[in-house]
Amino acid sequence: MPTPEQMEAAVHTYVEAFAKGDPAMAAGIFADDAVIEDPIGTELKVGKAAILEFYVQSMATGATLHLQGPVRVxxxxxxxxxxVRLHWDGKDMAIDVIDTFAFDEAGKVTEMKAYFGPGNMIAK
Amino acid sequence: MPTPEQMEAAVHTYVEAFAKGDPAMAAGIFADDAVIEDPIGTELKVGKAAILEFYVQSMATGATLHLQGPVRVxxxxxxxxxxVRLHWDGKDMAIDVIDTFAFDEAGKVTEMKAYFGPGNMIAK
Incomplete structure (x- = not known):
């Protein structure tokens, strides 16, 4: 079973990867066969190659992640x-998001879901 | 498909049910065959009778829910x-929780998961 410390560290590594603009660092917290649903209800990204490509695209917006309150573990x-603060279509935007991670025995993320919709997007 | 307004209203009804100490009001946002996993990783409560009983027990602690930031829809x-602020074992406690709801076409909650662990509990 992953420890609480491992799971919390994975979240902080994920945040730090965006701060550094390092897609490989973000992808590195995931298991090889992990599944991303971001936002929830949309097409799944499955496996390391698709996940890395997803973070390359995400970080191209200059997105940074700003935690609100404690990580629930x-x-x-x-x-x-x-x-999430990013630059999109010539504008600065903020999106209020909740992410959930599921972990395997080794402490790698096997499933990520991101909860947000149009009502959570704020143009600046 | 449920509307964003329906889904956000369900969350506010849920919070209000705890403020009123009304277990039937909380259970009322769920579909008949809904499943609760609270906290995630523990035994499921399945169906309206089990869900009502769960909220009767939860509210016996005097628990009230205090939203932190916008509802993600x-x-x-x-x-x-x-x-969650409650009275447990002779003490006032606070627990930082993230809940996820899945909805059916009619806007009823079919699945609820609560994310928190020992590190999210604060004795007062």
Whole structure:
């Protein structure tokens, strides 16, 4: 079972990867066969290559992640609230997002879901 | 498909039910065959009778829910960060929780998961 410390560290590595603009660092927290649903309800990205490409594209917007409140860490799961700040279509934007991570025994993320919709997007 | 307004209203009804100490009001946002996993990783509560009993027990602690930041509303899903304040074992406690809801076509909650662990509990 992953430890609470491992799971919380994965979240902080993920945030730091965006701060550094390092897609490989973000992809590195995931298991090889991990699945991303971002936002929830849209097409899945499956496996390391698709996940790396997803973060290359995400970081091309200059997105940075800003945690809001403590990371919630449960048995083999974590959830966290954050604001994503990015540059999109010539404008600065902020999006209020909640992400959930599920972890495998080794502490790698096997499933990520991002919860947000149009009502959570703020043009600046 | 449920509307964003329906999904956000369900969250606010849920918070209000705790403020009123009304378990039936909380159970009322769920579909008949809904499944609760609270906290995630523990035994499921399945169906209206089990869900009502769960909220009777939860509210016996005097628990109230305090939203932290905006409700995230995606396609047929919502997520929200909150602090649960309650009285447990002779002490006032606060627990930082993130809940996720999945909705059916009629706007009823079919699945609820609560993310928190020992590190999210604060004795007062």
């Amino acid at each position: 449960a048995t083999a799961h974590a959830a966290f609230a954050m604001q | 995606a396609t047929a899903h919502a997520a929200f960060a909150m602090q």
